[in-house]
Amino acid sequence: MSNVKLRTPEEAVATIAYLASDVLVSVQPxxxxxxxxxxHLKKLAASKAASLVATTSDAVPEIQSVRHNTDPLLSVFTPIRSGRLVSVTATSGILLPAVAHLYKLANLPVVIHVALEPKSFPDYSAITSIRNSGWTFLQSWxxxxxxxxALTAHALAVRSGKGVIHFFDPASSAGNEPIDPVSVDVARSVLNMDNVRRFQSAPIAGSSIYADDGRVAVASEQPEPLAAGNIAVNGVSASEVEVASTTETSQISSKSSQQSATSSPPSPSTATTIEAVAPLVTSEDIYKYVASIWSQLGELVGRHYNPFEWKGPAKTESCLFLFGSDVTLFSDAxxxxxxxDAFSNxxxxxxxxxRPWLGAKVLEAIPKSVKKVAVLEQVSRKTTKWGPILIDVLTSVKSAVGGVEIIVGHQLGYISKETINQALRxxxxxxxxxxxxxxxxxGEREAPRKPSDSPEKPKLETAYTKILDQLFGTRVYIANSLDSDNAGVSTSIAATPEYGFGSLxxxxxxxxxxVGEVKQAASSGRFLTxxxxRSLAKWVASAEDVKKSEEAAEDVVSKLTLDNSRLSRSLLENKHFFRRQSLWLVGSDAWAYDLGNSGVHHVLASGENVNMLIIDSTPYSERAAADANRRKKDIGLYAMNFGNAYVASTAVYSSYTQVLQAMDEADKFNGPSIVLAYLPYFGEHDSPLTVLQETKKAVDLGYWPLYRWNPENEKKGEPNFSLDSERIKKELKEFLDRDNQLTQLMRRDAQFGAALSEDFGTEIRAQQKRKAKDAYNQLLEGLFGAPLTILFASDNGNAESLAKRLGTRGRAxxxxxxxxxxxxxxxxxxxTEENxxxxxxxxxxxxxxxNGKPFWDAIKDSTELDLASVRFSVMALGDSHYWPRKEDRVYYNKPGKDLDRVLANFGATRLADIGLGDDQDPDGYQTGYQEWEPKLxxxxxxxxxxGLPDEPPPITNEDIKLASNYLRGTIAEELKDTSTGAISAANQQLTKFHGTYMQDDRDIRDERKAQGLEPAYSFxxxxxxxxxxxxxxxxxxxxDISTQLGNETMKLTTRQTFQFHGVVKGKLKPAMQAINRALMTTIAACGDVNRNVMCSPLPSQSRYHREVHACSKKISDHLLPATSAYHEIWLTDDDDKKTQVAGDAVQDFEPLYGPTYLxxxxxxxxxxxxxxxxxxxxHDIGLIAIKGNDGHLEGFNLLVGGGMGATHNNKKTYPQTGRTLGFVKTADVHIACEKVMLVQRDFGDRKNRKHARLKYTVDDLGVDVFKGKVEEHWGKRFEPARPFHFDSNIDTFGWTKDETGMNHFTFFIENGRIEDTADFRMKTGLREIAKVHKGEFRLTPNQHLILSNVADEDVPAMKALMAEYKLDNVQFSGLRLSSSACVAFPTCGLAMAESERYLPVLISKLEACLEENGLRQDSIVMRMTGCPNGCARPWVAEVxxxxxxxxxxxxxxxxxxxxxxxxxLYRSSIKEDEILDIMKPMLKRYAAERNEGEHFGDWTIRAGIIKETKDGRDFHEGVAEEESDEE
Structure with a gap:
């Protein structure tokens, strides 16, 4: 810190506080x-600068960032009582609201550094109002x-045992030159580390926060002050200070039984019949301590300070006593x-x-020649006739002959350099x-106004207020909105619940x-007509009815406007009252602390029809730290215990629909309503993704349950309580237990008490079984040899399967x-392990x-493990080419290598050297494993x-399909198993054929594991x-399916279909049946079969599209699996009656696929x-539609062997583009596709799934051989391919008219996600459009949506709906319009990185560059996937x-x-900063160098940035990453 200059008083104070504290409570706006x-505190902590005081291992103090309105001084009690020195940095606005805490903390060595506010003209009443709270007050200028x-304050707090408030005006030192930080040696000397360690070693008893626990600072707790006999302070020797006796028992008898544990024992000379009582710390003691500190400081740094500073001649008759900010301004003038001048001399x-106010020192500081004193107090809010400083001076400076004769008080306002002389005059x-x-x-009462420093509403928190606006429109009234005009009231006061409630x-x-005025006007008012x-009379009759008054209001306003009489104009001035407003208070979780809770109490106790929206922003990840020492009340429970309030707990990033329902119910409830709204963030500029992840953790694990409580439901015979999430926290459950509302929350399988469910016989039989099992296990243990424990850490199952196989071989x-x-x-x-x-x-x-991180975290830094008797070995699995850059190759098998090293360091003996499995070896990781296992x-x-038994071969997908009885498996049985949300691995493979994948929410996987729960499985x-x-x-x-059975969102996929996420196992069958009722199916949407057949949506040529679309449907139906398993499993009721719409009796025979499918x-x-x-x-088969001369579909060019899937760094896998076989007529196309599929069925690789796609079959056989086999199956030959031309693969957005005169509109649906947010109610808007639409919807392969076949007369209505829901906006950058992404995190189990949630963020960071280089409208095809499987078809994108x-x-x-x-491949394993560093210069260069009409992908090849890939088999050749390595 010595090389850094300090430029502001806050920085100087923060530096001292950091050096002199164990804990810093940093209060922020x-x-x-x-x-x-x-x-400055954060910078110091980030640099790991050491504190003189902190006792942590790295000597870095703990910094707690606390918002100013969340009762910040609550954070002080626990650490200070545990022997940790605490300081607080804050503005003066926190002092008065915390006065109750100040009285308690005054007798603890806490330091509060206060920057006075407002900045332009500080109000010292924040200090004078708390002057009698028992604290020591020090001021700097x-x-x-x-x-x-600041250094004095910390030293004084430790020596006196009392709290010290150091206050200053930051603006008063604006012109000061930067200073050097105090040297560590000086700080150590002044602080007196012996005093510090003495305090830290003796925790203070007590746990109360409000009740007086009798704690007082006593002189015997402190060391004797330094001998100060020769130290002159303000002209008076410290040895001359008279110390008043404080030993009278009567003064502290009430405290004697509660003295701090650090009090000294009584002196041996004390009479045994008299209780020895340590004297309280007095004002004189404080003076002794501070005089000693300032004397020491003077000797060390040459700067001297006094309790009262005199500036001016030694002889003068008049002086100013100034209690205000800019002392330098006055002294210079x-x-x-x-x-x-009247004020000269x-x-x-x-x-x-x-404080303490030392009257004697005032007299000593003022020369005896002074006769007149003008007291100037910068106190804006006066509560008494005479100012507090004037009273202090009057009590100290007695008027007498030869002394001060006149003392005059003045109210000091704002004074500048231009007005100081006039003011002094x-x-x-x-x-x-x-x-x-x-x-x-x-001076002036107010300082000149500067740009507003009033608080801003965090952008994230507007999510809920936007919903209020959407739901209630002009009816909503938020009393304490930040944009409300509250004349003469500060924004901090206007934001309180008390003020807002009064306003409502x-x-x-x-x-x-x-209403009374309207009644009178309706009966006797003077109108022109x-x-x-009549309109007013009708309105009065329904004034309190929301719906009817809303309907009547429009009519009333229009009639009054037309009338235009004086009375009409008078009523129209308050026309907003014609609607019954929805009255709301909006607050934060600050209201959940004790100081704010009083306002909540007033609302509840009043019974008034007022709604409160309380936004809680505490992230789930910080819940323990945030709540441990800060008594934040559960407002929901508090309100439910009142019994008269509607209560809802909501989270917009968990369930948007539930938020809407809760707000609507709150508005309709006649009484107080509390809507708790969860919006967790670490900082107000966090991304929505962070908020989403924190919300999911909190809701899933019950920290923030979603519920609604309506006490009026009892009248309807309905339960008061509705749980809208799966889990609830303990306190809420206890409340519901008391209220008999737990019927909605009971487990599926009721658990009865032993008295109801057990008898003597069942208990004996259970004991017998248990004993028999124990005996059998004991017998086995005696028969077996040495123990061997095998631990695995596995992401994709390879390490786990190896471990289990090794365990089986060990037992053998x-x-x-x-x-x-x-x-x-x-x-x-x-x-204790042997092996x-x-x-x-x-x-x-x-x-x-x-599943290996917790173990590694536990042992890597351990200093206690002794493994001298343990033998071990490590097998590591990795890929030596996964991180191709030289600097990254250290990552190869790093976990295994680190574990091997650490275990050896703990003294363990190696059974065998570490085995290194490498995916690049001929047999993959098996090559290294086969060498390692025999050594073990x-x-x-x-x-x-x-005599080792033969090992059964591992079960493959082919085995699972063959044994499944045409895709049945045990799916039906497992759907009934409610003990888990999962299904078995074999059934996970089979359900894919039925159109569903099992997944789990990876955002909350770790948290659920920590709670001892299985992953949050869904489908x-x-x-x-x-x-x-x-x-x-x-x-x-x-x-409806997505809302009622899924996660309230819908995905339009790159396979041109609907996809639902978050369907739990219990809702899987109802979802399948609902899809079936919609005359749709899910069979063969996934799995080793022909999947959804895609077709260009072609909005500009609807007749032609119908012909081509008919072919896609024909192919799809022709290649559909024939098994009846789908109907048996999904479309039967509990009574086994079929409910499917499709045909019934289908034999279990697959004429095309056979029992093992593809x-x-x-x-x-x-x-x-x-x-x-x-x-x-x-695609495996690509069909290019060829239009005949008559304008109708003639047939298709047929391509085979395209495919996107690959594996990172496995050069045996690669993407491929389709090769042309020839032309097929329309009537034959479904048969030709069948024959291609049959060749793949018979010749595809069934041993290696990484080599099983059609692209490898075509490449292995050769295009000509493959074509011959297809023609052999077909009995026909392909005709020569017909000419065609492509010019883009993106969608055309906006309105288009087709050849029939019908209109089509292409919506931009970013990455295909249909959902409602507070900013964009897309899902609701599209539903409203669907309700009135007479045509059809077409899903595009790029994840967008086309509103098709809109007649001209319907266009205006559609445009109005689109505008209402902001669905008409297609004015995005060309890059954004051309982008697409797969789902990836959090649901895809294969994802290695974010995709759908991250691509929009990345594009936003590139759009400014596009604008600068004139590329905003240029289409550049950018795609992102979370893994190399290629769902978003990234391998054919330009970037x-x-x-x-x-x-x-x-x-x-x-x-x-x-x-x-x-x-x-251009670059491997790059992160966002590298992506931006590469893309921005590249886009700039493209804009400058491109030829007319040249696209980005073509330019990168022409410019030599990347080599052209002419065939999939060349995909890994000549990549830029390898070349850079070789150089």
Missing amino acids: SLASDSGFSS SLQEAQDI IANAQTG AGLIVPRLY GVFQNLASEKPVQNLEV LARKERRQKF EVPK RGLKTTVMAMEDYPVEDLP IVFITSTAGQGEFPQ WEALGVANVE MIRCRLPGGVSTPKQWIQMD PRKFKISIAIPPHNDVDVYA AFVGKAYGAYNMYLGGGYHGQRLNK
Whole structure:
């Protein structure tokens, strides 16, 4: 810190506070904006600067950032009582509200550094109002003083045992030169580390916060002050200070039984019959301590300070006593006064030690020649006739002959350099007059206004207020809105619940008065016509009815406007009262602390019809830290206990629908309503993704349950309580238990008490079974040999399967083997192991997989493990090319290597050297494993065991399909199992054929594991929708499914269909049945079958589209699996009666697929030139529609062998584009597709799923051989391919008219996610459109949506709806319009990085660059996926980012603009900053160098940035990353 200059008093104070504290409570205006102190504290903490005082291992003090309105001093009690020195940095606004705490904390060595407010003209009443709270007050005026007095404050607090408040005006030192920080040696000496350690070693008893626990600071707790006999302070020797006796028992008898544990024992000389009582710390003691500190400071740094500072000549008759901010301004003006000025030769005295007030020191500071004193007080809010400083001076300076004769008080206002002389002239003229005016105002009452520093509403928190606006429109009235005009009331007061409640009551009274005025006007008012009277009378009759008054209001207003009489104009001035307003108070979780809770109490106790929206922003991840020492009340429970209030707990990022329902119910409830709204963030500028992840954790684990409580429901015979989430916290459950409302929350399987469910016989039988099992286990243990514990850490199952197989082999060799995940193993048992083996995969950037992290974290920094008797070995699995950059290759098998090193350091002995499995070896990781395992058996002495049983081969997908009885498996049985939300691994493979994947929410996976819960399993359902065409009725049905059975969102996929997420197992069957009722299905939407057939939506040619779409449906139906398992499992009721719409009796025989179906997935797409929006080259079969001369569909060019899936760094896998076989006529196309599929069925690789797609079959056989086999099956030959032309693969947005005169509108749906947010109610808007739409919807392969077949007469209505819901906006950058992303996190189990949630963020960071370079309107195809499986078809994009690890992506360049060419790897494993550093210069260069009409992908090849990929087999050749390595 010595090289840094301090430039502001806050920085100087923060530096001292950091050095002298264990804990710093940094009070900030908000979490997003730093205070003058907090930014410097954070810098010091980030640099790991050491504190002199902190006892942590790194000597870094704890910094608690607390908002100013959340009762910040609550954070002080626990650490100070535990022997940790605490300081607070804050503005003066926190002092008065915290006065109750100040009285308690006054007798503890706490330091509060206070920057006075307002900044332009500080109000010292914040200090004078608390002057009698028992604290010591010190004041500074300059930058250097701020540092010295801050150090004094800390030293004084420790020596006296009492709280010290150091206050200053930050603006008063604005012109000061920067200073050097105090040296550490000086600070250490002044603080007196012996005193500090003495305090830290003796925790203080007590736990109360409000009740007096009798704690007082006593002199015997402190060391004797330094001998000060020769130290002159303000002209008086410290040895001359008279110490008043404080030993009378009567003074502290009430405290004697509660003295601090640190009190000294009684002196041996004390009479045994008299209780020895330690004296209280007095004002004189404080003076002794501070004089000693200032004396020491003077010797060390040469700067001297006094309790009262005198500035001026030693002899003068008049002086100013100033208690205000800019002391320098006054002293300079007096010093520079002209001879004739009234204030020339005057003196100035200012208090540095304001409390305790030392009257004797005031007299000593004022020269005896002074006769007149003008007291100037900068106190804006006076509560007494005479100012507090004037009273202090009067009591100290007695008027007497030869002494001060006249003391005159003045109210000090705002004074500038331009007005100081005039102000002083007025003061001294008043002082010299025969009858001076007391309380004369000097200066301006207010400082010049600067740009508003009023608080801003965090952008994130507008989510809820926007919903209020959307729901209630003009009816909503928020009393304490930040934009409300509250004349004469500060924003901090206007934001309190008390003020808002009073405002709402006043508004209700005004409306009642208005209703009375309207009644009178309706009966006897003077209008120009009688028409207004009739309308007013009708309105009065329904004034309190929301709906009827709303309907009547429009009519009344229009009639009064037309009437235009004086009475009409008078009533129209308050026309907002014609509607019954929805009255709201909006507050934060600050209201949940004790100081704010009083306002909440008033609302509840009043019974008034007032709604409160309380936004809680405490993140789930910080809940413990935030709540442990801060008594935040549960307002929901508090309100429910009242019994008269509607209460709801909501979270907009969990359930938007529930928020709407809760607010609507709150508005309708006749009484107080509390809507608790969760919006967790660490800072107000956090991304919505952070808020979403924190919300999901809190709701899923019951920290923030979603519920609604309506006491009026009892009258309807309905339960009061409705739980809208799955889990509730303990306190809420206890309340519901008391209220008999738990019937809604009971488990599916009721658990009865033992008295009801058990008898003697059942208990005996259970005991017998238990004993028999124990005996059997004991017998086995005796038979087996040495123990072997096998621990694994696995992300994708490889390490787990190896560990389980190794355990089986160990048991076969006679070992007692135990196999478990590392996270399930108790680390404290490690020293007791005899033999232990670790098998770990590698995740991310050389990290342990999720189920290995807790174990690694527990042992890596341990200093207590002794493994001298433990033998171990490690098998590590990784990929030596996964991180190709040289600097990143350290990540290869890093977890295994680190674990091997640490275990050896703890003294463990290696059974075998570490095994390194490498995916790049010929047999993958098996190559290294096969070398390692024999060494392990050799070390354990079981290498040559005979008679080992044959191991069954691992079960493959082919085995699962064959044994499934045509896709049945045990799916139906497992759906009935309510003990888990999951299904078995085999059934997970089979359900894919039925159109559903099991997933879990990865955002909350770790938290659930920490809570001892299984992952939050749910299912993704994908519909089969050939060609992506849906009716409006189907759209509404899909919307209902997503809302009622899913996660309230709907995904339009790159497979041109609907996809639902978050469907829990219990709702899986109802969802399937609902889809079936919509005349849709999900069978074969996933799995090793032909999946959804895609078709270009072609809005500009509807007749032609109908012909092509008919072919897509024909192909889809022809290749549909024939098994009846789908109907049996999903479409039967409990009574086993079929409810399906499709045909009933289907034999269990697959004429096309056979019992094992296809080797891998099979995809077909149809493109209609010139639009390749389906990426026809990227599919197993690509069909290019060819239009005949008559304008009708003639047939298709058929391509085979395209495909996107690949594996990072596995060069045997690659994406591929389709190769042309020839032309097929329309009538034959479904048969030709069948025959291609049959060749793949028979010749595809069923042994290696990574080599099983059609692209590899075509490449292995060759295009000509493959074509021959297809023609052999077909019995026909392909005709020569017909010419065609593509010019893009993106959608055309906005309105289009087709050849029939019908209109079509393409909506921009970013990444296909249909959802409602507070800013954009897309889902609701599309539903409203579907209700009135007469045409159809077409889903696009780029995840957008087309409103099709809108007649001209319906266009205005559609435009109005679109505008209302902001669905008509397509004015986005060309890059954004051309982008797409897969789902990835949090639901996709294959995702390695974010995709759908991150791509919009990345594009936003590039758009400014696009604007600068004139590329905003240019279409650049950018795609992102979370893994290399290629769901968003990234390999044909011009620029693509494919997830490699969380936050890291491989970057690919050079794809064709219309999807005709594969791209190539440009950079590997880059993060956002690197992406931006690469993309921005590249876009700038593209804008400057491109040819006319040249697309980005073509330019990157021409410019030599990337090599062209001509065939998928060349995909890994000549990549830029390799070349850079070789250089």
